[in-house]
Each structure stands twice: as structure tokens, then as C-alpha cells.
Amino acid sequence: MTSRVSFVPPAMNTSLRLARFDDGCSLDAGGEARARAAAGSLRPAVRVLVSPSARCRETAAALGLDAVGEERLAGLDMGRWRGLTLDEVGAAEPQEVGRWLADPDAAPHGGESVTDLCARVGRWLDTARETEGHTIAVVEPEIVRAVVVRVLGAPTAAFWRLDVPPLSVTSVSGRDGRWNLRLGQPLDPAAA
Template sequence: MSTQAKEPKPAAGRATRLTILCRGATAANQQTRFSSDVPLLPKERVRLRERARGLGRFDLVLHAPERSAAETAAAFAPDAASCPALRDADYGRWNGRTIADVAEQSPEDLQRWMSDPSCAPHGGETFEAVQARAAAWLEQRHAKGGHTLAVTHAIVLKLLFLHVVGAPLSSLWRIDVEPLAMLSLTSDGRRWALRSFGAGLPGGATETG
């Protein structure tokens, strides 16, 4: 069972590396549904074991509070810690609904949501708000040292990528992120640099949000 994050003290003189991993695929991915607090698909555990073998060991493993993120992180560390800042976007009253359903019932709201990152017609979080809280967490990690794995959701990973490279939020829909895709960063103590931004393993389903 995961716990709330209790991190070691910063290690002076050690380089800081951060690997941000999109959690594995769920039924909500297949259904293009606004929902993240569901378990991984059974077949995803095979791909996850392969990913864990390829990435090796980490000094610290963190994960978003949702079940799929916790199950993904457990493949790397049984004592992985829950980190609220990595939680999925709050989709308000759209949570649990499919994109097709929202498009049919509220097409204008869906269009506004996709074109304006400061808009939240569903009553939940704006993309601006999600990026702000995730970026605040990221900027506090410069001096942590060691290599940390952080398991989160596609939308959070994309927003952190835009933050690091200084791209506008309007670029959000130009990025596709598959389950188990990774964003690899390093810090010199002052700024984050992009090492790699890659796809997941073969057979993944592209995330819609």
C-alpha cells in the first residue's frame, strides 16, 4: 500500500534527475472517458514489468493518488509514496463521461475547453491551474539530488513538458502521450533541462487528456 511522500533530505553535490512516467492503460483510455481513478487493464501489467526492467532502480518513487498511478508505481517500488501534486486534472461534472457524450450534449463547452486553457466549463480545474500546481512541485525539486521516478497522468506529463520547454498552453493538443510514455529531466540546481521525451512500449493506447 502506498503512503504519503516522506522524502529524504536533499543530497548536497548530487545531480538531480527526474523521470516522469505516464501511468499504464485503463479501461477509461479505451473508452475515451474522463476518469482516472480506475485500475490498470490486466494485460498492461505485462508491458509494465517490461518497462520496469528496462528502467532499473530509482532513489525515490512517487505517484499520483489515483489507483492506476499507484499500481504503476508499485512495479518499481512496493513502498512508493503518494504525491497529491501529481494528481490527475479534476474534470468536474464531466468525470466518468466519454468525450463523445460531452460532444453530443455540450459541444460548445467542449470546444471552449479545448481552445481556452483558462476555461473550465465542467466546473473542475483549468489547464492553467493543473500546470501551476504541477510546475510548483517540479520547481521545488532542483536540489533533491539522485534519480526520482514520478508516475502521473498524460495531461500532467504534457503540461510539465510545456512548462520545461517554455511552450504555450495552446500547444497542448499537439502532443500525444501513450500509457507508459516518459519525460526525462535533469537539473543543474537552477533550471530543468530536457533529456528525452518518448513514447511508451508497443501496444499502448494514446491518451486523450
């Protein structure tokens, strides 16, 4: 049995543009337009999942996808930093931000550590192998980072070294516990 999962990060919104930890902000007009233009460019899937954030749900809808929420694919829990920009947190808690960026086990914000996120996503990937066929998952960029770290067996510290552009596709495919990785393909509106 072969399984394939295509991970699509959300279209642009103000929070992503400002490096703001998710605050429930909707897509901006440009992000929504770009997602609508790419509707129909993904291969058909046996299931479509979505992170619970507003920007992921709105991206899935703009892409014309009838998605089911998947809590296990929720973005990184930022605790008390939720809704703040990285600059704001860096000005208020510079040592804590430095520790968080340097130590994947750290969660000075009271939320989830990068290590915990990667483990959670890894557990989800283990169950995803059991679904034959193609799955689309519209997820936060940090979920894509966690998938790449897990599939490559990279150290968790590599998490922050991965850039994930909006509306790109990172796919994994495999069977028998082994995944292959295809990175960052842009959604192609011309394919729609």
C-alpha cells in the same frame, strides 16, 4: 546539485482506451502484464512518487516500485465530467467542450483549467530541483504534458498538441533552475 525526474504515465486501462475522464478504473489485464514485463527497466531512484489515481498506483506496483503518493501530481480535476467519455460530454455540451479545448484558462466542467494544472505542476517542478539524484514519478499523461510545456516555456495552448503514450518515460534533468528534456522513451522490458 543535479536533479533528474523520470515521468512514467500509467499502463493501459479501459478509461484510457475509451478517452474517459478518470473514473478510478483499474488497469486492464494487458496493461498490467505490460507493466510487469517492464519491471526493473527504470534506473534506480532516490525517491519514487505516484499520482493518487488507481491506474497510476497499480502501474507503480506492477513495475515493482515502492511509491509514495504525491497529491501535487494528481491528474487534471475534471469536475462534473469525471467518469464521462469525451464523446459523451461533446454530445451533451458541445460548446463547453470546444471552449475547454480552445482556451487553456477555461474550466466549464467546474474543475481545474489547463492553465491552473500547468501552474501547479510548475510549482512542483520548482521544488523537485531541490532533490539531488533521480526521482521516478508515475503520473497521469496530463502531468507529463504540463511538465513539457513548463520546461520548454511553451504557451499553455500547446498542452493539447502533445501525445503521451502509456508506459513511456519523459525525463527532465538539470540544476540552477534550468531543466533539459528527454521525451517519450519506451520502457524496455529487455533491460530488466
